[in-house]
Amino acid sequence: MASTAHPMAVCVAVIAKENYPLFIITIPTENELKFYYTVHTSLDVVEEKISSIGKNTTEARELYLGLLYPTEDYKVYGYVTNTKVKFVLVLESTNTTLRDNDIRTMFKKLHNAYVDMLCNPFYTPGENITSRNFENIVTAMMQQD
């Protein structure tokens, strides 16, 4: 029986184009670092997917990368913007209510929030994201049921 109080995502990460983290937020757990490791490792898959898309031109060239790789407990989804900023969502495996389209929507929301934040003149591209607005949007995404 699936519990109804699952957060939508357990970890959301925004990675800069040089592959360092701009923003990572996780649900509070004991070992938050494990999410960091998961996200970092998923960059391998992200890079693979991006480079393979270039070779295979018949595939749909959309920004959403889909499920990057599953682990036993989590499913990791990826999304890369044209500016090579990567968004990574980690969901619990037991969360079966989310369809692919829902995840796409979540990424779109994330992307929009990021673009808005980038247009803030007090933010220098490449810095860690500290905007509270952005953080609120992401936390809402994580807790919404």
Added chain:
Amino acid sequence: METKPIVTCHGDQSLFSGLHAATLHGLPKEACEWRRSYGRAPRTIHLEASFVPYDADILPDETTKTLVSRPYFHIYWTDCDLESYKQTVREDIAEWHSALKEANIPDWLIVVVINDESKIKSKLLPRSSVIDKVRNDFCSKQADRCIVLSEPMKTDQKTAESWYSFFQRLRQLLLQAFNHHLDKYEDKMRSLREKRNEPGWNYFDYFIFQEELAFMFEMLGLFEDALIQYDELDALFTQFVENHASGDVAEWLTSTIQSCKSWAGLSLYKPIDWLKRDMIKLNKVSLLEFRNYLFSRHSALLFLMNKSWIVAQRAMDFLYNTAQEIHSLEIDIPQGALSCWMFMSCLEVLRACETLPQTTQLDRYSLYTATLRDYARTKLKDLGYLCGLMPGSKPTSEQLSHVVDLSAGMGLDTGEETEAGQVHPRDRLREALSSESSFKKHYLEMCELTMGTYKHISRFRSARILGRDMADFYMKIGEPQKAEGFLLDAIKMYQQENWGNLADGTMLDLAQCLLSMNEVDKYFKTACHIACSCCLKLNDRKEYFKEVLRLASENEGNMYQMRASTVFTLEEANINNSSVILHDDFIVDLTVKSNFPEQVVCNQIEISIIKAGDLGTSPFKRRTHVRNPSLTFKNHEHIPNFRPITKQLPTHIDAHSTYERRNGKVVSCAIGCANAHDLLKRCDSGPVESEIVLKGDYSLCMSVANVTLNPGCNDIQLRVKTEDKGVYRLSQICYKIKQSEFLKSLANCDLHFEVVCNEPYVELKPSKQDNFLAGIQQDAILALHTGSYNIPDGSVITIEFNGNVTILTESGDNSIRIGGIASRQTVEYKLSLYQETKQQVKQTTDVKMSCKVDCWDKIMTCNLSFHHPFQVTHKLHTAKEKKYLQIVVCGNVESEFYLVRPELSCLNCLDLELIPYNKLTQQWRVSFDQSATFLWMIKPNISDLPNLDMCFNFKYTSTLDVSGEQRLFSYICQLEHFQTQYQLSYTVTSDDKTCTTSTPATLTIHVQKAITCSRTDHRLVYQVSVDGTTWALAGKSTGVFNVSEREYETKIDVLPLQSGLLHMPFVNIHQYIDSTDNQTEVWVRKPSDSDTSDVNKPVKDVTRFAPFNTGEVYNNSQCQQVHIYPSLGSLDSELIVIPL
């Protein structure tokens, strides 16, 4: 699947056996298109069949469920002639045909083989052939059910054509047969499926049913279609499981989800596991087993399609989903059994993929096999933990029995499951779980393999995480050396990619590893890193901070040395005074940021100073250094195959505008970037700073001891006393905490300072006035600046002047006894100076003073200037023969001097009287703006006075004079040749009473010898000089005459040119010089007839003359004027008409 669709053959068996081979091989030679119903895409298919003899018993009926093993088609072969046809064959065919009809089989074909065309052709009458007969008898409605095969044994064109059309027909009819059956089957299947939600429906029955279809497709070689069937079955099952898990119970599922007793892994060795299938039929299969079977069928088909990588790709999903299902269905399964199953299945997939021939998709393999291996590895690890096989833990008896239980459920070894030489996954797992050592061996093997695969596919991040796991394991088995390498790799990569949290998290593990290896030095460095990391928890940091302190104090006789950049950062260094006087303190203000979590006491902070070379004339640019974070040390070692994204170009570039001009006008302009080339260069890894940092030369250093540094920024000041001149720069800073030193090079901070040595010097200034004055004694102050030197006590300064100056110091002479003076002091001494006044031409006299301190070699000099207070001049005045001497005393300075008792005396002659015209008893005041004038008459007692030496002196005082004395001032002058020799007078007269212009007048010159004349030679020259515009001279302008008698007179005609009061032409007399005398030339006027032209033309002439001394000629008529009237009707007058 080796089986082929069955086609029965009846009729002439011998005939057929002859044609069997040809038919068998010829059928699949060409592909035909099979169009299916329901708009499915047509498939290209090579039909094959196996031909078996006809047997009425094996005719399938309606109820037969199998698709594969049923005979689909029936052919009747005959090559009879008409005769035998009528007799035997027809009946045979009829029997066969009716049997088929009874069984409702419409799929048959009669083949009439004609072996010899010639036989038929030779007949004259076109009788009906066998084929016509057959057609009439049996195929009246379907003409395509019989066909002629002519001369099949021959190999000519006609035969080939005949074979071709035969095969075409056969294929077509076969497809029809398939369609017919398959459509029916599919309909059945569909209707069966529709009933799935009805009670009593059994999925497995349906499964078997649909699988048959899949078999059929497989048999036909349509693997994709077969796969689709299995996919559909998979989806259906999954849906049922989901529904069941959420409460919608399906009856048939209950037996499947009973407690799991067997968790044997996947088996991909055999394409179809018939045993399993039977179990499925009987609904006696567990979830795992069913899933195994389904996946194995999938895989089998994929292998046939040569897409084995998809097997690897799907394997992970398969494993996860099954695990998910088991979990959601809450199937009772012993702990660890699932892990066993997963492990074995992974290995099975890997094994199966590897046994297949290597294709070009090797890369795609690696992508998926890597994850499979990794997964198997993690499962093995889980099992290891579960069964107590991990190093460092001894398995309890419970665990041991658990292993036995697990082993039991792994399935039986049937011996058919692997190829020779390969180890079955089950055996491998059993072996791994048998003992700690074998577990270790297997586990490490798996790790290495996985790591290799990851690196091969360039998934470095995954490789690094695996490395961390392995490091953990190595630590457990007590081989920390191996762990160290993995951890360092991981840390490097995280640092390169700027994931600080992960890098520092891994450092915690590294610290433990180094500690167990007893690598104290490295451990110390790591502990420092951790203590200063901003990404870790405070508790961890504090713990390691304690470690740092502990190590630092325990390190006996040794010094830990490491870079300061992580622990202490120099935020700012400020030099306020970069030019320091020798022996002064040089101060530098530092702002140091401590990254330690708590307060720390630095035993010493030192900065080493190195004497730099001469900087030349460039001034010190940097007095402040502010830390630039990007310059801090970072290890950018190159990892092969791992290319982190290159650093971007800086956000701000040096853009500037450029103009191209031609003829002064701008023709084009551009924006360029000056250092574009440098920026765009490939930024390969430049020279890497070495990790090792050495302590520099601290022989010359500045330090401060026992500084408490709080976390965050601290302000510290260091100072050092300068001992030596020169230019220095700060080289390295060292923070010392007990037995550890943190070093940072300051080379790039570019901080210099200069130590200058100030030379001592003296200054002398008048105390009360602005300038020194000659002639009075004044107070002065001697200021001695010691500069950078000390003067010991009891030294003596001796002062000397190069001019005529007397100096009076406190000690009464020209030396001063001074006490000890430190450097950079200024001490003043009083003294008084006096310089004698003399008559000078200049107003000031420059004097150089030199002071010598007896303990030094140096002589300090100072330039002074004395201003003279008076300027005295004399002047001789004459009135006819009387002489007067005038003396003027001018003041030179603002200060006032008072003159008394002026005296004039003649030094060399007493035959005269000097009669003063001033009141001699008064006091004259002389200053800058006031002068005093004195006049004496010289009254000679004899007629001929010699040259006189006059001496004028007076006494003066001044308020500025310290001594208050009256001082004497003398002025000496000479009077030479001053007595009047001649008197000169001249007038201009005219015959008329008045002179008018343009009327000639007469200039009368009268020269008279004076009484005091002492000359012997009375030859004189007169000279008349006129201004050409006022007078015209008609006559000689010069003339020689002699005044031996008392007088001489001469007249010259002159012509006044202008009217009014005019000065008379200037007449002067001079001495006559013989031309033979060696005298200098004088300008003379040409003694020719006067004309207005060339009057002033200097000409060398015979007539030479020398001027008289002042006073020797008295000109009575000097400056006299004469009134010239304008002539009437003169052309000279101007008429100015003023219009009214």
Added chain:
Amino acid sequence: MADEVLFDFLHMELVSYIHHSCVKEDNVKDTSIAKLESTGFRVGQSLIERFTKDSARFKDELDTMKFICKEFWNAIYKKQVDNLRTNHQGVYVLQDNKFKFLTQISNGKQFMESAPKYLAFPCGLLRGALSNLGVNCIVTAEVSAMPACKFQIQIQRS
């Protein structure tokens, strides 16, 4: 209509302001061009993020350049780049025959001395946009006859 000139005016004021403030500060070097360029850089980074939000992923460098020439240029200057040339070795030249900021200045060589000021911001805009797309480059501009101008992009080789 009127919205088209909003950016023109804002840009003009920006150029004028930076020019004057730079003249006051540094009498050593004229840093106004560099300041304008880096302002444009920052704006370009943000703009490109917004513009590419909904578009498909770029295949390769050429695809990226085409996007710049068409959509990006269109969105900012309301027209497309007239000519794109490349030597396939990392140098691209974008030619705009009627560059928006120069059309109102002159139609030939008059006021050529002032032209670079108005090109600094567009250069930076281009560089910022490209850099955020992962193309490290230097952008320079050249004008020989207004209002046509050429932007040259030199991409860092890797």
